[in-house]
Amino acid sequence: MIPPFVIENSPALMVIVPFVAAFIAPFSGRVAPALRALVVGGAMAITSAITLLLASDVYAHGTRLYVFGAQAATLAVPPDSGGIPVRIMFTVDPMSALMLVITAISAFAVVLYSLTSERHHSGLGSYYTLFLLMVTGILGMVSTGDIFNFFVFLEILSIASAGLIAFRIDGGVAVEAAIKYFVLSTIGALAILFAIGIYYGEYNALNMALIAQRMQFTLLDQLALVLIIAALAMKCGAVPMHFWTPDAYSMAPSSITALLVVASQASLYGLFRTVFSLYNIALNAACVGWLIIILGVLSMVVGVTMAIPQKNVKRLMAYHAISQTGYMLLGVGVGLAVLGNQPLLDAFGYMAMEGGIFHIINHAMYKGLLFLTAGAIFFRIGTYDLNKMGGLGHSMKWTMIFFIIGALAIAGIPPFNGFASKLMIYESVFAFNPVLSVIAMVVSILTLASFVKVFHSIFMGPVLPEYKDVREVPRPMLAGMGILALVVILFGIFPSLVVETLVAPAAHALADQGMYIAAVIGGGV
């Protein structure tokens, strides 16, 4: 049914298709806007299909290698290279596959949504170019096996997202947010490049598996680790480097914000990949683990406390995004803290990591959904100000239902997916340190309180006179939100199935550095 050519070359094709479409889109738009919609929608559908195909292949047959420019795609170590992997390669292990699944689902839903929501705006040619470049950047970042290639995709992603954050100039305010984001992310990227230089100088290698194999954990490696953790924690919006997040998330068009959430998760992936696959037990796991746990707890608490007084619904959601990132850092941090201690790892470490990783995918889904509902409300009434909203539940029933689903999921109420992953985090973290678990629960309750308030001020109350002829948003936008809502519900109803098939292999792949190295270096000889 599916030609073997596609499966064999899926890691390359999933990057080629959006990349080519990105540069055809502006010209097809000059012919007819409908043609551009067809090109963008079609390219994204194909990309998502290829990505899901690749992910399912990885889950079925293990880590996939794709070596660019070699004689054969899996020939990581050519016979004449002396046992050293050469060339840029994609290393798609189950953890990468999980991120690919997230990106495929979110990006497809967002494209469906934005084809309608952006219809009346100008400059759509470059909008879709940048959008598809963002997707390319995320897909490349999460699947590459070469640390310099990681940097390149990271920069593609930041440049495209900075352009999109500033896209609605909005009297200059959006540009302010974009400057803030882009200056910080450029400095972060330069820190990462510096770290890459250190690795290259020390180990003569850019391939992550080879660096991991040669890792000595000298003073220079510690410096590189600090640079990378600082830069990527900043990019994923963890406190205390979070201050770009609310600005950028609130000023970007809503559909882009939903994708920015995925982009932040990709940075989080980079952080976990560095700590687990590059260093693993070579580093002082307890110390770095606690560092990540502290970052996580700070993000949770500061994020939620800053969220409560916000008046702008997207700023509020952005602060909640910071707070939810804290859960992922907490879960995976606990796993890292007990790394190397097999009994503890089996007792609760793996479970904490699975909880954290499961939360990544859940967060991308429900937070994307919430931002899309905020965009739908803006689409109809033209404001994000909570004080000016009210009574919309009478006219926008579907949007209200989707908002309720997202809000209950983020607050961790069963049977939605947020509950499943938060429960895993609570249980495992309780075994590690009860105080952390209690903090996580309190934050969850505050999240619920905050969203009840938001729900009340947007949807409840009598119909306001100025909004009495507001209608529901068009069907394609509802379809985009519906995809994400469906995933939220399905993951909430069948959490154990998802954990077993998607999350547990990812957590084990992340913890098992030897497997990652063997997949590259042991594979091609």
Place this chain on the structure above:
Amino acid sequence: MRMSKIVRTGACILYPLIIVFGLYVVVHGHLTPGGGFQGGAVIATAAALVLVAFSHADIAGMVRKIVFSAQESLGLLLFIGAGILGLLAGAPFFANILANSGLLFGLAVPPGSNPGDLNTAGVIPIMNIAVGVEVWGGLAIILMYLFSATGGEGA
């Protein structure tokens, strides 16, 4: 704002030479220092020279921005196309199937120091040309947009 006649005449004489030099750097990218990006950047300096010597309004009357953005997209598509050649031949993306094949740019290269034959290196020269075209268009359009903001005093 135009500059003096001396500058304008000088720019007119110089810019074809700069473009030729840039094209040389692009085409010899696989043999000598330089390559697609460097050559393209050299050519873009010709655009910068002309933009500085004349005004943006003059240039915008001669060349439309869409030409450059088309050039940029074309360059990128050519680059990707060169990569897809590998896929078509059953090898991975970016595989250099033209090298040593006897076809276009297909002569074999002797190991070690050699006089340098233009007709070697397979898809690498093609990619250099693609990148050159793309950087030329891309930087030129960036310059034109930046200069368009300076049009009209203080606007």
Place this chain on the structure above:
Amino acid sequence: MLYNLPFVAVVVLTIIGLATIVLKRNLIKIFLGITILESAVNLFLVSLGYREGGIAPIYTNAPDRLMVLPTPQALTLTSIVIGVATTALLLSFAIVIWKKYGSIEIGFLRRLKE
């Protein structure tokens, strides 16, 4: 000592770049600081690949001598290309800010807070 001189320059450039970014209040100067920081990282990469007495790693009419490492030069080139894109985007942001606010001092960038 002489061999380490580039690395000393890297440190000095990094400090100048960071200080410019943190201390200056003019957007263009901040962007210049980013460019200086970028040059510091590029210099770091290039000097990693340098071998004493090495020549450029190009075989066309090359004398039979030690060559410097080509990989860091490729990395540097990529980083320069990305730097061009970054600078262009930052400058166009500065132009928009100038047009909308009439100033590029960061003291004026306060509208987000309101």
